[in-house]
Amino acid sequence: MLKKIKYFLRYLFISDEKYTKYKFKKYLHYDLNLINPKSFNQKLQWLKLYDRTPLHTKCADKFLVRDYIKNKIGEDYLIPLILVTKNPKEINKMKLPNYPVVVKPNHSRGAYIIKNKNDYTFKDLQEKLSKELKNNFYYRTREWQYKNIEPQIIVEKLLIDEQGSIPKDYKFLCMNGKAKLIQVDSNRLNNHQKTLYNTKWEKQNFEFNFPRGEDIERPSNLEEMIKVSEILAKDFIFVRVDLYTINKKIYFGELTFHPAGGFGWFKPKEVDFQLGEMLTLPKKKN
The missing domain is CATH 3.30.1490 (Dna Ligase; domain 1)
Known part of the structure; x- marks a missing residue:
């Protein structure tokens, strides 16, 4: 416990940028380039440091985000x-x-x-x-x-699905207002796995922060879920929109702005940079 307290105090008073650079190198084993970010994780860190608005705070609040959802797509989507x-x-x-x-x-x-x-x-x-x-x-x-x-x-x-189980978690990675990838989380309580698809429901051959899971059946209302996720993504440069579907009814889960805190590993590693090419950042304001 004392070791954890000393660690916390050591990094409590350093700047967000210095702390983020340190953690980035520690977890991902390459330098964080904030001047010309290229990888997906580098760009998430850039957004973390320089894209800050009151709307981000509201939508990260799991209670206040309900008002945002109600105004954007309607309260029928709320759990x-x-x-x-x-x-x-x-x-x-x-x-x-x-x-x-x-x-x-x-x-x-x-x-x-x-x-x-x-x-x-x-x-x-x-x-x-x-x-x-x-x-x-x-x-x-x-x-x-x-x-x-x-x-x-x-x-x-x-939420309980048709089989009496906790439903799969469909996470839509939206870049510049468009859904680019869909991450499906399964077995979260005992053997967490992530399976990734593009919007055509073609399985992607890489892992992100957890082992790749089994094939997942394409949801019958996939197009509607993509539409909903893109409506919610319009106000943000990047956001992950989490949705559930039960008997074709869609429920909102949460909005996440920096998956894995921007420190998530990819296997193979080059996917980090390939996904980075899909996300366009604005020019930094002075």
Whole structure:
């Protein structure tokens, strides 16, 4: 614990740029070029440091983003919201419904699934959430959009697909307003895998941060999901739009501006630069 505290304090007061360059070299083993970024990860870091707006903060907030979604595509795409609170003790058996839910902080990553509240130990969860509310996720990756989010806890209905399982997570990587790649996450609870496709549903022969998974059946409403993702992507240079689909009904998951914090590995490594060619950055303002 003392070692972690010393590490945190060491990098707390250095600039975002110096911290990002250090972490980039540590994780990806090549230098971060911010003057003329070429790779996908380099461009994500450029956006992290220089593309900062209040809208990014609103849309990184898992509660406030619901207003953005409602105005852009309509509230029918929203997962039913059960509870919003700043008090972890409100996450208890009395407050929750008699069906599966997901509990998550609005200002960071991670989620807690409660399938049966009668079999759940809430004290442990309350302690974890209490710690989460005190953390500022910005300091982990220097993703500015998280810095000014007011921490809260949200509870949503847990989506269940036709087979009674948690549905696949379709993540649309949108560059300059257009969906370019679709990442499908599966087996997230025990053997996390990612399978990537282009918008024609042709499987891509590379890995990104996790092993490549099995073939995924093309969703029957793929074109509609692409349309929805591009509507939500219009306001951003890059954004990953996460969607679910159950019985052809589309649900919004979240918006992510820097997947893996801009430190995600590719296999083979050259894919990082190939994807970078697909993303056009604006000129940096002085």
